[in-house]
Amino acid sequence: MAVKEMNAKEMTTKVLNKEDLFIFDVRNVADFNDWKIEGENFQYLNIPYFELIDGVEDIMDQLPKDKEIVVVCAKEGSSKMVADMLSEEGLDVAYFKGGMKAWSEHLHKTKVYEDKDISVYQFVRVGKGCLSYMVVSEDEALIVDPARFVDEYIEAAKEEGATITHIVDSHLHADHISGGKELADATGGSYYLMKSEGAVFDFKPFEEHERIEFKNIELEVLAVKTPGHTPGSVSFFVNKKLLFSGDTIFVSGLGRPDLGNKVREWANDLYNTVYNKVSEIADDVIVLPAHYADFDGEMNEEGFIGDTLGNIRERNEKMFTASREDFLNDVEKSASSVKPPNFEEIVMINRGMEEVDYGRKQELEIGPNRCAVHHTD
Missing domain, CATH: 3.40.250.10 (Rhodanese-like domain)
Structure with missing residues (x-):
């Protein structure tokens, strides 16, 4: 044969x-x-x-x-x-x-949400567990947590008759190389990141842009400071309907706060985020994370990875109801798990402090994502 x-x-x-x-x-x-x-x-x-x-x-x-x-x-x-x-x-x-x-580089595009103001698409990096998004309003597009395959986002926007005008990263990624800066350079779009994440290139800091509005406020993006996974982690609340949660909240867990070797301190920030900020968001808001751990377990019947905040609270009830001390102890138990390979070099690249060629980028990203903390019984 x-x-x-x-x-x-x-x-x-x-x-x-x-x-x-x-x-x-x-x-x-x-x-x-x-x-x-x-x-x-x-x-x-x-x-x-x-x-x-x-x-x-x-x-x-x-x-x-x-x-x-x-x-x-x-x-x-x-x-x-x-x-x-x-x-x-x-x-x-x-x-x-x-x-x-x-397998590590393939992006699968699927529609997540649509109403009279916006269309939202999810890009599933199936072999890596990474998620990125495109939000289109009229002829402009916002890209959330882009991977380094910038041509795919440009082509996707073109298919929708839109130009990429805004790019946001929810935090400084440690398991994959961000396409944010390169995408901004290629499209002329504005690139946003928290200043506290330490990037050395030009970008618009969220500390000075807590609200991004374009197309006559038909698409409103509110940056909610949600530290924990990294000190500068943010989530994006779009039109009071969608929460792009970065690595703060996953469908089946929370972002791990131990990659900066300050596990207890950052876990305390994560606790404050979950109990003081996320607790104020309504149950019917759709949560769209930047990663997933279990493709089959986290993909919903609509064909994308995400869920309502209410369902996520139920699924991870102990994480969302624990005392501060129990929460910190639980996170510390999971902190000894394997860290993302090469994460320190990836962080340096994403900060703009180091440049590598395409082949090295491939090598650095090989392997699964390891950004989540799942509850340990």
Whole structure:
């Protein structure tokens, strides 16, 4: 049989549709255990490529004869060679184009919300767990927490007949490289960030722009200072209907406050945010976070990742009802979990203190997001 290829868009469709698929991952065991393509009805086999150099005869009994098999590796090369060997054995097999690097970079666009004033789109970075957004009002667009793939946002805005005029980052990201500054340079749009996050390039500080209005106030964005994940974390309250919560509130948890090595101090800020600021926001407001941890568990029936604040309060009841001391202790328990790889270098890049080429950006971002604190029982 001829060897087929499967690209990231096709793989995303299978994830979204909860299709059956057998993934044969030929990366090292540690890499596979740390991060893989996840689907609710996927089955897996992980055997490192170097164990297959002499052939695949010894592992044929571990592979299905009646199901499509996709071979995955880091960059593509090894998976093509293994797929060729499996095809010669008569199996229906494809290799995953671009490997896990391509999976890390794919953005899936979906509509979140629409009324007479605004249209809102979510960009799901399925392989990385990152979320970004485009809010369109008439012929102008706001981009929230953009990834570094700036051409995709520009093209998406063009499809809506809009120009990107405002770009906002909810905080200084530690697990991926922001596209905010580059997108502003490419479009001439205004880029907003908290001054306290330490960026050294020109931007508009939220400390001086607590309200952003354009298109005759049909789209109003209120920056709500919500420290905790980082000291300068903010959330964006749009038209009193949508809360772009950054890494402060997730569908199934809260942003981890331990990346600055001040876990107790920042956790105290997070507690104040949850109990003094978020508590004032109505239950029917739709929360749209900057990350997710569980694609299948956090994607709703409408096809996007988000939920009403009321449902999130119920789902994470203990986090939203704990005493200050219990809250701080709970966060400290989770603070020993693995930190985002290369996060210190990524922070330096996002501050504008370091420049790297495209290849290095790819390397720095490999792996899952690790920005959430989930309640530990």
